[in-house]
Amino acid sequence: MKFAESVERVRAERPALEFGTGVFDYAPAPEATDHVRLASRYGLFIGGEFVEPKSGRFLDTVNPATEEKLAEVAEGGEADVAAAVAAARAAFRSWSRLPGAERGKYVYRIARLIQEKARELAIVETMDGGKPIKEARDVDIPLAAAHFFHHAGWADKLAYAFPGRAPRPLGVCGQIIPWNFPLLMAAWKLAPALACGNTVVLKPAETTPLTALQLAGILREAELPPGVVNVVTGAGETGAHLVNHPDVAKIAFTGSTEVGKLIQRALAGTGKRLTLELGGKAANIVFADAALDQAVEGIVNGIYFNQGHVCCAGSRLLVEESIAEDLLARLEWRIRQLRVGDPLDKNTDVGAINSRAQLDKIRELTRCGVEEGAELHQSDCTLPARGYFFPPTWFTNVAQSHRIAREEIFGPVLAVMTFRTPDEAVEKANNLAYGLSAGVWTDKGAKIFAMTRRLRAGVVWANTFNKFDPTSPFGGYKESGFGREGGRHGLEAYLELA
Numbered sequence: 001m002k003f004a005e006s007v008e009r010v011r012a013e014r015p016a017l018e019f020g021t022g023v024f025d026y027a028p029a030p031e032a033t034d035h036v037r038l039a040s041r042y043g044l045f046i047g048g049e050f051v052e053p054k055s056g057r058f059l060d061t062v063n064p065a066t067e068e069k070l071a072e073v074a075e076g077g078e079a080d081v082a083a084a085v086a087a088a089r090a091a092f093r094s095w096s097r098l099p100g101a102e103r104g105k106y107v108y109r110i111a112r113l114i115q116e117k118a119r120e121l122a123i124v125e126t127m128d129g130g131k132p133i134k135e136a137r138d139v140d141i142p143l144a145a146a147h148f149f150h151h152a153g154w155a156d157k158l159a160y161a162f163p164g165r166a167p168r169p170l171g172v173c174g175q176i177i178p179w180n181f182p183l184l185m186a187a188w189k190l191a192p193a194l195a196c197g198n199t200v201v202l203k204p205a206e207t208t209p210l211t212a213l214q215l216a217g218i219l220r221e222a223e224l225p226p227g228v229v230n231v232v233t234g235a236g237e238t239g240a241h242l243v244n245h246p247d248v249a250k251i252a253f254t255g256s257t258e259v260g261k262l263i264q265r266a267l268a269g270t271g272k273r274l275t276l277e278l279g280g281k282a283a284n285i286v287f288a289d290a291a292l293d294q295a296v297e298g299i300v301n302g303i304y305f306n307q308g309h310v311c312c313a314g315s316r317l318l319v320e321e322s323i324a325e326d327l328l329a330r331l332e333w334r335i336r337q338l339r340v341g342d343p344l345d346k347n348t349d350v351g352a353i354n355s356r357a358q359l360d361k362i363r364e365l366t367r368c369g370v371e372e373g374a375e376l377h378q379s380d381c382t383l384p385a386r387g388y389f390f391p392p393t394w395f396t397n398v399a400q401s402h403r404i405a406r407e408e409i410f411g412p413v414l415a416v417m418t419f420r421t422p423d424e425a426v427e428k429a430n431n432l433a434y435g436l437s438a439g440v441w442t443d444k445g446a447k448i449f450a451m452t453r454r455l456r457a458g459v460v461w462a463n464t465f466n467k468f469d470p471t472s473p474f475g476g477y478k479e480s481g482f483g484r485e486g487g488r489h490g491l492e493a494y495l496e497l498a
């Protein structure tokens, strides 16, 4: 059957909901923001207090859905980073000696406070970063709390996690996080570091600093001893000062492969520990025997969740040739039902692109896809007049050599390719410098195991996608980085094991 006929058949079978045409529409359901209190200006959180930056510099943080300024945050300079590291170093002495059960109580208290303030945290996350409120509310914030809960339980059981070894904390950890899951990435990094008895200087991303600063307030409320966690906002330069500070024992970085390589070079020969969680270009592999509608949901979640700003996004769809037309017809119908727009609206599926710079990058790579000969498809949704938005996009006729098939776009853009045999699927999936995640969709359990064993990716989901849990280690192969976060493996990254 021709693709056009498949599309006709799917459309005839499924009533189009035709949002925005007046035929069928949702009433606006905006989340209220009037109870959220943002300061107009934030200092640095050092030694348990918010302090003015010695640098005297501030950066604006903007709501990407409206382009309005939300607040000013300090841009930490070298002296600010030094002050934060000194505070963390001073705190290390007593924090590292505290019995594990006592440390665990603080970590547990942080988890409870995140739960208590979940609504406000979700709203601020959405305003600062552009993600749909339903994702911030149902994924980011509950998972952030879950990471603290999970690690609270480890604090007094480290000796059991590594029997026969003598686990000891490392010292001051510098943690640099990205803008796609701001609070969640802070939780991924802080919770294990604290449970293991380390102290921390955290550097949030420049476009999304607000929930980390709210978290600093929570740490104070939890009466975490001053200096155990310090938050130094700023951009890349601030991060570089942290990387280069001689009293930092370990750097944990999540971000682009490009910056990860810079950091690895900077640390060579210093003896500092390093974990890197970098880019990805995951293959989501759909076999002919898969439950196709279920797979469509997984493909949509894989690439349009969080506007595709996900390092483990399923940005390459590999579909078995015999079902490609049917699957793509179902997929196109589903993508057209996605509601794109105001991230604070509870019915929004796809929110705003995080920044102007990221929107430009997505546009450039999309243009490149067309120029290289792939076929562009986009949802015909109406985009808001203001703010940084990009429609859900997918490309067919993609060749392995195209930039859109090789480079991380970090946006709502899917590259579709086909395969005929499992070997070909494995070959195509692995034939990249990245290896963070992958997905396999099939009805056959044996095929799942046969495929997952051969895929060079840190996480492989089967008949699902983008599932996260603090008990499950997450991390990459090859240029996607090294080291694991979550589970027992994640603890190891924050311990000296004699």
Ligand code: ADP
Residues within 6 Å of the ligand: 176, 177, 178, 179, 203, 204, 205, 206, 234, 235, 236, 237, 238, 239, 240, 241, 243, 254, 255, 256, 257, 259, 260, 262, 263
């Ligand atoms: P992205 O490309 O997704 O914006 P980046 O790797 O540029 O990711 O940013 C991730 C984090 O790394 C951010 O907190 C950013 O400020 C920080 N960063 C950027 N450049 C450097 C650098 N040279 N050294 C240390 N940190 C950096």
